[in-house]
Amino acid sequence: MSRLIDAGLEQLAKMLARMGEVAYKTVSLSIMNYLEGKNVHNQVANLSDALISMAEEVEDKGFELISRFQPVASDLRILKSYMEISYDFSRYGRYALDVSQIHEMLDGIRGCEGWIRESIEEMGEKVLSMVGRSVESLKSHDAELAKDLSETEEQVDNLYSRFLDRLVEEAPSKNRCTISSVLVVRYLERIADHATYIGESIVYVVTGEKVTLR
């Protein structure tokens, strides 16, 4: 006999699996078109919005299951992880949107030197494979596949460091300012976003109302 919570957990798993597919599609579309020099900003924006709505649905369902069934042990671990993963999927969408926005603003990397294009291609390929494997490990609940992500992540980290090192090494001092400031304003903007997320959470704690402060 299945338990009352099982139907909810299955529904949540389906929602998340669907979300994973959309997230992969969004990141893939954004990266591939950035590399190929195509502007797909509107398409990516729609997909990113869809991911945000889906993350909200997963969160709502997770809340409902917690309040109605007081889950423990593996049920609790599933719920906690699924809610975090849905947020991560929505972040995939958001970063894909950022990439497409950069393409729209600066016309991609067509005019860049060969080594830059190659680096972005290599990194993009690895990142996309990680996104795919993260989605797959969720669907199959495959812990080994999940652990294997660590190796590629290290490779991506190294590519990132090497890329920045070379960029700085080859850049005249004026361009170094550009590189430094672009990186930093990006993080500043992210911190500001997170401050509003905290604000949204506090409004929800106090009033029960879900607001968007961004």
Add this chain to the structure above:
Amino acid sequence: MSDVKIDVKGLNVWFWDNHVLKDIKVGLKPNAVTAVMGPSGCGKTTFIRAINRLNELIRGSRTIGEVYIDGENIYDKEINTYELRRRVGMVFQKPNPFPKSIFDNVAFGPRIHGVENDEELHKIVEGSLREAALWDEVYDRLEDSALDLSGGQQQRVCIARALAVNPEIVLMDEPCSALDPIATAKIEALMRKLKEKYTVIIVTHNMQQAARASDFTVFLYLGKLVEYGSTKSVFENPKSALTEKYITGEFG
């Protein structure tokens, strides 16, 4: 202070041919609430009744093994069970106040133990009722019958009665199963307070109560101890697949 108050070693209990507890080994911590949970018939009640030797009052019972309280084996021949049951108080599933006044219920134990002085009795009764979080509700009607109180208040009279003889350990056998949610919440809050001074062991059918109110959890199944650990670890990440199945409702 030792980190084990009650050390159970190789405890086996039979009722006639029924082997109810099988080789239980566990060290229960002082000044903590430990919940004993498991499906019906797993030996929960027998387990806590082994801690004040109540099982031997039932015909056909046989106990092998040792239970040490502060290093002293309570199954030693020299142990005075009368004194043991003063040190290890018990509260039962159904509130069972005597058909006497609130005052006389709480004063019952101290009187048996020879306290005759009125002033001292009053002091003990007030202190015990305060500890049982009942004083403010009954201080002006101590001579009323305890049977006129609500179920939750009656259960707290029983707790006060157990505390009045100055125990070290308080055993509670499903103390909230006959109570409504408000009275249950009061008893659970009381457990939290009592552990500051006493070692509290509760038997509960209600897993959420174990999760809410206890610091440590014992899981018994078919008379065997399957798991013992911090309540946080048992409810978040149980070591045994059997515990996992029980607490997530796959059987029970």
